[in-house]
Amino acid sequence: MLWSLTLQAQQNRSLTCLSAAYPPYVIDDDGLTGIDVDVVREAGRRLGLDIKIRLEPWKRLEEALSAGLRDCVFSYFKTDPRKAYAMYTSVPLHITQYTLFVRTDQAPQTRTLQDLFGKTIAVNRGFQTTPEFESARRQGQIKVIEVGRDEQSMKMLALGRVHAVLTNADVGQHVIRKLGLDDIEPLMPPMSITPAYLVLRKASEFETLRDQFNWALFEILKDGTYERIRERYIDETGSD
Incomplete structure (x- = not known):
């Protein structure tokens, strides 16, 4: 019930998440698609969040996030310096x-x-x-x-x-x-071999959202949605 009330209160909220073109995870061809893009959007759908995804070069993303100028970035490795300004989900987007x-x-x-x-x-x-x-x-x-x-x-x-x-x-x-x-x-x-995560700006107002993303990403893994998304792009790229 607590989750339900929290998610209802969050309906119609929006969040802008940034990444860089990184096929097959982030594909910039006739609209943004890719494994990570689809997973992040699906997590947003389950949380009642309108997630807008934009592209930015990795170096500029890193500088902006460390300066507190970006709220959401994917997909990031976990490092000690980044922990000073970024909050990581506990469930990775990919390995x-x-x-x-x-x-x-x-x-x-x-x-x-x-x-x-x-x-x-x-x-x-x-x-x-x-x-x-x-x-x-x-x-x-x-x-x-x-x-x-x-x-x-x-x-x-x-x-x-x-x-x-x-x-x-x-x-x-x-x-x-x-x-x-x-x-x-x-x-x-x-x-x-390193997990890559969605990260949020390290601020108290994002702590609850980080926990909600953890829940949504875990459910996406548990119910088979992640595998279905991945298989779609694996088939397209011809890998196994």
Whole structure:
């Protein structure tokens, strides 16, 4: 009953959530769609929230959220610095498998990040990577080029302008198929497996909403809605 009354009181409220284009999770083709977009909208529907979703580059999103200028962002990794200004849901939107992609003719000689020391790797601007990757970057063991979209980095890899790309495994595979690049492949196992969350600005007025999102996201997982959403985009991208 308490949940029902709370949700009724929240009817007709709106919330703007921001993300960056990140297929198959956030797809900017003839309207915003994607796994995470559909899950966030479904959570909003269950909570009586009119959720408006807008796109913004990752780096600008991070700066704006840390300055208290954004109320809702997805999908974020959980880090200690971000906990100072962001509240995370306890249920993730998806699991990120950060994976190195290389040209197929280089794959036999490249199995780990150490094999790429002295080489150039492309990553999305503003993305949180992995401790191992950041350590190698700080120590100058790798050269990193930051790009705006994964399509750009994969094209650079195909042309030999970089030696590898670090990105989400599902995203990388989606981009490779979309661009018809049959000479690029992921290195397995992935460098890291990390949950990615919806986050709200750290403020007392959002604590109840954070708890409500937890409830809605758990129900979406429990009743099979998440799997149905994911399968829809898996079928579209041809992955398994």
